[in-house]
Amino acid sequence: MPHPSAALKKVGLFATCLVNTMRPRVGFAALKLLEEAGFEVEVPKEQTCCGQPNYNSGDRNGARAMAEHFLKTYEGFDYVVVPSGSCGAMVRVHYPKLFEEGDPLKPRMEALAGRTYELVSFLSDVVGIELAPAATPLSVTYHDACSGLRELGIKAQPRALMGQKKCEVKEMEDAEVCCGFGGLFCVKYPEVSGEMVRRKTEAALASGAEALVTGDVGCLLNMEGALLREGKEIKALHIAELLADMTE
Structure with a gap:
C-alpha cells in the first residue's frame, strides 16, 4: 500500500556502477520497493560513477567533476535513493x-546531499515502511558494510526490516x-583482502x-565470490533483493 509520505514525491534512483554492471537485479529490487511504497521513481540515464575511487585516491578534481554532474542530474528530485552505503x-x-x-554550488550541493539516502535508511527512517512477510522467509546473517555503518549510522534498520519479512536473523561473529x-x-x-x-x-x-x-554490492560481490570459489552453499543477497x- 502506498505510504502517505510518498504523495506527489519524485525519487531519483542512483543505481551505482556495480549495480548497473554486475548486479542489475539490485536496481530492479530497489525500484520495486520504492514504487510499491507509492513514489514516482526515475532512473536518469545520464548518471555516472559517484567518483569515490577518484576521491579515495586523491583526485579531488575528478571527484568534483562527478559531483557537479550528479548535482545537475539529480537536483530536480525530492529525494535521491541509493542501494549502496x-x-x-x-x-x-x-x-x-x-x-x-x-562557491555558489556549495549550498545547492549541501541541500541535495541532505535529501540523498541509502535505500534501507530511506525506507526505514524517512518512509517508515511496513513490509509484508516473505512467502518463504529465510534465516539470514547480516554483514554491516563499513560506509553504511560508520558514515550513515545504518545498523538497526536492516534488521528491523528483515524482521518485518519474518526472517530469522542469526548474527555472525564480528558482523x-x-x-x-x-x-x-x-x-x-590483495593478500590482506583475501584473508579478511x-x-x-x-x-x-x-x-x-x-x-x-x-x-553494499561491493561487499556482496567480494563475499559471494569467495563463497563460490570455496564451493560453499549459502545464498549471498543484497538487502534490496531480500526485501x-x-x-531466486
Whole structure:
C-alpha cells in the first residue's frame, strides 16, 4: 500500500556502477520497493560513477567533476535513493567537502546531499515502511558494510526490516568487521583482502544462516565470490533483493 509520505514525491534512483554492471537485479529490487511504497521513481540515464575511487585516491578534481554532474542530474528530485552505503555516503557526507565556502554550488550541493539516502535508511527512517512477510522467509546473517555503518549510522534498520519479512536473523561473529573489499583496498592489498574475506565467509557459514545479506554490492560481490570459489552453499543477497522477494 502506498505510504502517505510518498504523495506527489519524485525519487531519483542512483543505481551505482556495480549495480548497473554486475548486479542489475539490485536496481530492479530497489525500484520495486520504492514504487510499491507509492513514489514516482526515475532512473536518469545520464548518471555516472559517484567518483569515490577518484576521491579515495586523491583526485579531488575528478571527484568534483562527478559531483557537479550528479548535482545537475539529480537536483530536480525530492529525494535521491541509493542501494549502496558507500556511494550514498560519498554523496551525503563527502560531496559537500569538495566545494569551498563561497562557491555558489556549495549550498545547492549541501541541500541535495541532505535529501540523498541509502535505500534501507530511506525506507526505514524517512518512509517508515511496513513490509509484508516473505512467502518463504529465510534465516539470514547480516554483514554491516563499513560506509553504511560508520558514515550513515545504518545498523538497526536492516534488521528491523528483515524482521518485518519474518526472517530469522542469526548474527555472525564480528558482523561489523570489514569484508576486505574496501574499494581500492582490495586492489592495493590483495593478500590482506583475501584473508579478511576468508574470515568473513567463515563467520557467515558458522552462523548457520541460509543467506548472507548486506547493503553494499561491493561487499556482496567480494563475499559471494569467495563463497563460490570455496564451493560453499549459502545464498549471498543484497538487502534490496531480500526485501523485494527477489531471492531466486
